[in-house]
Amino acid sequence: MVTFDRRWLPLNALRAFDAVGRHLSFTAAAHALGVSQSAVSRHVIGLEELLGHALFERRPQSLVLTKAGGALLPTVRGSFDRIEHALNDVVRDGGGLRTLRLQLPPSFAQKLALPILQAFRKDFPDIFIDFSSLGITGAPRTETDVAVIYDRPRTGEAVSDLLWMSRVTPGCSPALAAAHQGKTLERFIADNELLHVKLEGEPPGIIWQAFSRHFGLGVRTSRGLAFDTAALAAQYAASGEGVALLDRDLFATDIAAGTLVTPFAETFEDGYGYFLHLSADDLADPVIAVFRGWMIRNFARGVPS
Amino acid sequence: MVTFDRRWLPLNALRAFDAVGRHLSFTAAAHALGVSQSAVSRHVIGLEELLGHALFERRPQSLVLTKAGGALLPTVRGSFDRIEHALNDVVRDGGGLRTLRLQLPPSFAQKLALPILQAFRKDFPDIFIDFSSLGITGAPRTETDVAVIYDRPRTGEAVSDLLWMSRVTPGCSPALAAAHQGKTLERFIADNELLHVKLEGEPPGIIWQAFSRHFGLGVRTSRGLAFDTAALAAQYAASGEGVALLDRDLFATDIAAGTLVTPFAETFEDGYGYFLHLSADDLADPVIAVFRGWMIRNFARGVPS
DNA sequence: CGCGATAATGCCTTATCGGCATGAGCCGAT
């Protein structure tokens, strides 16, 4: 029995096999490869002898893959596809700056884009990040490689990696907190304007409602103002005009800087989180895989700032 | 400028490039490939001319990849790795039965393993599933391709695909439900034994506690019995000895059969879910990718039965 | 039954691949 290693990969034969598997015809494959039918025939036969298994079942009218052929073909085809693309990429731009298109939700972009992009560029100066913002929820809109989305865990064939689960707590300006010093959480909320963040497909106020229900607060939550993004709500809260439910990690810098305060210990996991979202096929692209790994590792050490 | 297609993939040159990239030395690469240094040198030079970009920077003492080389190498190496493995797989067993090792949590295995395995085997008769349960006592099998785990959404480099989020509701035997006919949810829970499922890293009773808090029930939840698996708790509940929080999807067949009833409309999403868990690298294996896609598509149409 | 498909095969040509020997830089030790 032969075992294969790098020194002896029957590459030309594999290319012939790939073409035949694609066209399911020796003649057509030969034509596609620009060689004669006999050459292709030889290659495939040689490969079959090497493997000790037939790759195609020759039928009078048609050619069909054997189990062995079926097992081999997807790998071979995928590999050649990737090599082909990689070669053309290099020819085109010398592999100089691979650009990775990234979409971020607005609040995330506003708070974290800079530290992330700077840190990533430091580690991978040759990967150019073309980044754009998108709506707060939902799937990425345009052609993009990787997107961060704010969503609940969802099913789907796309690869979806959790960066962190959102954990919210009431936040407001220091002045407002001081003015209501000593009040209970329930009283504090009842006495102040509530700032909501709109979420696609959810009724407004749902997060405040879930929050108050979770902590058993008897307050009416369907009042106040609603904003498109968390960052806007936070900004409004910082001006002293109300209290918003803030993601502690997302607004860590504001809290540290003192422009926002979180007077209560109660934090609530609302089932939403920030996910890195990309197509399963794209994971085969080393640049995208590298970026994914880098993001996951970085956020595992806590949300950057 | 040349553009590459299948007909002119310089495969032998790429193999040489891969080896040189691995060893960062023409001589060492030549030795590893079992050919002379000159052959390797020619190949790399030829490839560089084809691409119009240098792949290595020749320095007196050392060889370093150029940007173009760095962009190309991971793809080429990964592709050859996969081809090498695929070829050896075929040699070994003719690609006949690719076996995929699958691990399932006990309750999941008990309720869903059969329908899933049967349906999958019908669609892919050539993939043999070697499935094992994450037994309570069973030694954790590290050698596995894909696992279903019951967990909260977590961060990590492994690819984690949500199958469905757990949604629980009180369930008990029909007799017990009849005996307490007409009671409110609060009363019903207060008057019956509570059956818990133990979760690693969580205090016992946490789900009942979250459930009652979510619906504003004033009942004590830290009482009753705790079980290792949801299936055990459900079985106990079916015997009429208490009320358990059941995942509606997981126990759909029991509910349909009437051995368990869920007398209340209140369902609660507890933040846990069933995830398909696999290594990011493994996604390059067509068999594993196929299984992943199949599972995701199937569960998207609802939990099988 | 012959015609038109297909893939397999024998024979021959070719050019790709690779080996050997050598050359050209560069480094460090004597």
Added chain:
DNA sequence: ATCGGCTCATGCCGATAAGGCATTATCGCG
């Protein structure tokens, strides 16, 4: 400085595998 040892590049040549052409075998179809 010079020489030996190391690296990769190159000229030349031979082996061989890759491929072309023409033919054969097999099957389906009109």
